[in-house]
Amino acid sequence: xxxxxxxxxxxxxxxxxxxxxxxxxxKAVTVDSKNAEISEKIPFSRKLGWLNNMLWxxxxxxxxxxxxxxxxxxxxxxxxxxxxxxxxxxxxxxMATVGVAMAVIVTAIWGCMVAASxxxxxxxxxxxxxxxxxxxxxVQ
Numbered sequence: 001x002x003x004x005x006x007x008x009x010x011x012x013x014x015x016x017x018x019x020x021x022x023x024x025x026x027k028a029v030t031v032d033s034k035n036a037e038i039s040e041k042i043p044f045s046r047k048l049g050w051l052n053n054m055l056w057x058x059x060x061x062x063x064x065x066x067x068x069x070x071x072x073x074x075x076x077x078x079x080x081x082x083x084x085x086x087x088x089x090x091x092x093x094x095m096a097t098v099g100v101a102m103a104v105i106v107t108a109i110w111g112c113m114v115a116a117s118x119x120x121x122x123x124x125x126x127x128x129x130x131x132x133x134x135x136x137x138x139v140q
Contacts, residue, residue, distance in 0.1 A: 001071055001081040001091040004062035006099030007106060011055035018048040040128075041121050051110040058106060 022045035066072050071080050081091035 001066070001087075001094050002079050003094050003099035003102060004059045004066060006095055007055050007062070007103045008059040010103045010107070011052060011059055014048060014052050014055065018045055018052055021045045021048060040124065042117055047110075047114050047117065050113060051107065054106050054110060055103070058102070062102075 022043075025043050025045055063072065072078060073080060077083060079091065081087040
């Protein structure tokens with residue numbers, strides 16, 4: 001019915017947050033450019049971009065599926081479930097259960113992706129530090 005609207009709303013919010021974080025990161029880079037330290041870490045705005053892609057892609061596929069089944073129309077009220085009071089109640093119930101569950105699951109999967117990338121970054125940093133320490137030991 002309209003379960004895709006919940007992930008779409010989350011995608012709108014995360015897109016705005018991503019643009020804000022990206023601007024703050026760009027300002028921080030210009031300030032820190034005097035230190036000339038290169039970071040190997042993936043910026044948080046890029047990680048939020050992963051969430052945006054997952055939410056927008058899933059929402060688009062769901063919207064297409066609902067359009068394919070005739071649940072979305074090009075005329076008011078646009079959603080066939082909004083035509084009557086009983087259908088609207090069922091639609092809101094579906095949005096509250098299925099839509100929220102989909103948004104939470106996608107966000108949880110993204111959280112696992114971020115945790116995995118952070119672990120990989122930490123491991124790479126430890127390996128790099130160990131290699132630097134080993135090379136410094138050879139010099140002495």
